[in-house]
Amino acid sequence: MEHLAVELLEHIFTMACTDGGFTGCSLSLVSKHVRAASQTARFHSIALASGSPPQVAQFTACLTTARAESTGTTPRVRHLFLVSAKRTIELQSRPKDEDDTERLKYIADVTELLRIIAPKLYTFCVIHGHRPLSQELHVPFAGIRCPLLREFTLVGSGRIDGSLATGPSPNYPSLTRVHLWFCGLGHTMGVHVRFPQLWTEHAPHVTHLRISNLGYLASDVIHPIKALALESEDICSLPALKRLVVQPAPGPAPGGRCGNPYTAYGRFLGNLQEMRHQAKRPFALVEAGERMSDFEGPAMREWLDRVGGGPGCWEFEAFGGEEIPLRSCTPRAGS
Template sequence: MNALPLELHAQIFEFACTDDGTTARSLSLVSRYVRDVSEPYRYQSLSISGLEQMNELVTRLNVTPHHLRRIRHLFLSDWAHAQVKERVVPCSDDDLDRYELEKTAALRIITLAAPTVETLVVVSSCPYTGPSLLGALFSTPMPRLAELSVHGFYPFPQVPRSMPRLERLHLSGHRNPHGLLQLGALDAACPSLVHLRISGLVAASSFAEELRSAVLSQADDPSLQSSAFRPSLPARLQTVAVEARAPPSRKGGAPRGLRLMHDKMLASLWELEGRSDSSCSPAVSVLEMEDERDMYSLLKSGWSDRLATREALC
C-alpha cells in the first residue's frame, strides 16, 4: 500500500466506487488516509430510495463542497421498495404531506446531481406527485447525462437541449404516451438520442399510429406529406424498442373495447417491426409482456449491470 503513489490509489478508488455507494462508505472507514484519498468519489455512485435515505443524503450534500459531491451514477426512488409493492396508496392529510416532502427531497437531489450525472434512473411511484417530479426532471439541464431511465406517469421532454448528450432513454409507466413525438420536442430536448425504449404500453393505438407516422418516410407514405405537424424522431435515433403489457383483466377477462384497441396497437407495431429489415430507419422491435413487472427491481438491476459494463469498457 505504501509503495504506491497517491495518484494511483485515487485511480483505484475511483474505479472501485461504481456500485450503489457501499464501497465508498466502506473505504471511508478503513483509515484516515484512505478516507481522504477516496473522498472525491464518495458520492460518485449512489442508490437512494425512500424519504429517510433521501433526507440523509440531502443533509450531507448540502454541507459538502461542490468538488466533493460529483455524482456520476444515480438510482433514485421516491419510495422504498416495500412501499412501491403496496397495492393501496394511502391518501390521508399526513400521507399527502409526506408525499410533498418526498418530492422536495428528490428534486433537491436531482438538482445537486444535474451538473455531473452521467447515468440516471428515477422511479417515481407516488401518483400524487410523480408527474410534477418527472416534469421538473425533464426541465433540469443535465449537460453530461448519457443514459436515463424513468418509471412513473411521465410528461414529455420538451425543453430544448436540456439533455444534449443523452444517448439512451427508457420511458416506463405511461400506458399511452400519445404526443411524445409531436412537434419535434423529443429531438429538441435530446438531440443525441440513439436508443429509445418505451415500456408498459396498453391499448395505445394512437401512440402506435404516431410512431408509425414518425418512422415511415414521406416517400413511403405520401399521405403524411401534407401534415405540418407530422410526428418526428431525433435525427440520430437508431433503435426503438417497444414493450407492450397485456390489458388489465377482470373476472371475465379484459373489456372487449380495450382488447380491440390493444390488438390494433400491436398490429401497427408489428408492421413497423416487419419493416426493420428494409430501408426503414430506425429499427423497431416489439416485445409483449403478459404480467405487470416489478419495474423498481428491473431498473435497479439494469442500472447496476449497465454501470458495470460502462466501467469495464473505460
C-alpha cells in the same frame, strides 16, 4: 495501500464504486486514510431507493459536507438511481397543493439535490408513478438541465411532458439513449403526441429510444412511435435516431371478460408487426414479458449493469440480417 499515490487509489476506488453506494459506504469505514482517499469515488454511483421521504435530504447533506471538506477533486455523482418516496400517511383525499406540506418538502429536497449533481451527471434512472397517487410523492422534473447526461431511464406511469424539458436551450445536449418503461396498460406517463418534438428540442442527439411494457390501450404514444418509425412528416422526429426498440406489455389477464380486450390486444400486436415491416428506421420488436408487480428490482439491475459497463437492455445480436435485443426488461413468459 498506505504507500500508493492518492491519484491511483482514486482511480481504483472509482472503478469499484459502481454498485449504487454500498462499496463507497464500506470504504469510508476502512480507515481514515482510505476514507480520505476514496472521498471522491464514494459518490460515483448512488442509488436512493428506500422510499423514505427524508433519504434525499439526508444524502444531500452528506454530499454537501463531503464537498466542503474535500481538499482534492470535488466529489461528484456520475450515476443516479432515484425511486420516488412513499408518503408517511396515506391520503384519504387530495389536499390543495399549498397544504400538502410533505409533498412540498420532498419537491424542495429533490430539486436541491438535482441542482447540485445535474451538471456532472452521466446516467439517470427515475422510478415514479408506480404506486397509487394516495401513497406516493412524485419526483419533480421542471427546470432540470443535465449537460453531460448520456442515458436517461424513466420507469412508471406518472406524468411527464413539457415539464421535463423547459428553457430556451437543449437541457440534454449529450443525451444519446432514452428508455421509457411503462407500468400500466394505458398509463404512459402522460406522454402525448408531442413527445418526439420535446425530445428533439431538448435532446437532439438521441440515437437509441426504447419503449418497454407498452400497453395495448396506450393510444397516446402509439401514434408518435409509428411516426418515428416511418419518419412521418406530420411529427418532428428525432434526427439522430438510429435504433427504435419496442416491447409490448403482456396480454389481458386470463379469467377476465372475453371478447374486446383479447381482440384489441391481437390488433395491437398486428399493428406493431406491420409497423416493424414498414419502418424506414431500424425497428426492433421485443417479445412481450410477464406481468410484473416489482419494477424497482429489474430497473436497478439494468442500471447497475450499465454503470458497470454492461449492455443493460441495449444488448443486440445479428438475427436474419436484423439486430434483435437479447434482453427484455421484463422476463419472457415461461422463463
